[in-house]
Amino acid sequence: MARMHTRRRGSSGSDRPAADEPAEWSDVDADAIEDRVVELAEQGHDPSVIGMKLRDEGVKGTPIPNVKLATGKKVGEILGDNDAAPELPEDLRNLMERAITLTEHLDENGQDHQNKRALQNTESKIRRLANYYRGDEIDADFNYSYEQAKERLE
Known part of the structure; x- marks a missing residue:
């Protein structure tokens, strides 16, 4: 989602080597x-x-x-x-944490227009990801709101 809300191209990094079998030196059960x-x-x-x-x-x-x-x-x-999976997918949880901190920042700094825009973009990504995960990994009636996110992440 690098180009979705900015003109930047995203972060690039080295690719993992293509391998079909585990490394010989790592022989753990x-x-x-x-x-x-x-x-x-x-x-x-x-x-x-x-x-x-x-x-x-x-x-x-x-x-x-x-x-x-x-x-x-x-x-x-x-x-x-093993029934140890997190309640929310990790990417959705991270976006919700970011939205909570941005909302709390905007409560104190109402004129911070750049972060108002960042909050709008983050909430947009949350709604898009919720549509992707809805029914499989989150409830079918899941709707994002600040209060609901604050409750879930506490």
């Missing part, structure tokens, strides 16, 4: 990886943070470069199978 993923989720980490922790810290000192290649499942699938 798939069950141990799944247990570590569930453990990190119970500590309150998001799926993207779990992936980074497995990449950096690993399981029993052995890094896991790619969870999907090592286990055959994505982090979100592992969490769903």
Whole structure:
């Protein structure tokens, strides 16, 4: 969504090497990886943070470069199978947190027109993502409002 609300082109980064099988040096059992993923989720980490922790810290000192290649499942699938999935998808939750902070900022600084526009854009993205997730990962009657978002994220 880089060009949706600005003229910028978004962030670019290096691509992950194309691999069909897990690295030989990372020979951790798939069950141990799944247990570590569930453990990190119970500590309150998001799926993207779990992936980074497995990449950096690993399981029993052995890094896991790619969870999907090592286990055959994505982090979100592992969490769903073990009933540890977050209530809201991570991207929707992050946008709602941003909208809450922007709204609180605008309550104190009413003349901040740049952030009024940023709040409009963020809420627009939230509504668009809610339409995408509606029925599958969030309730069919989900509608975004500041009060509802504040309740859900507390």
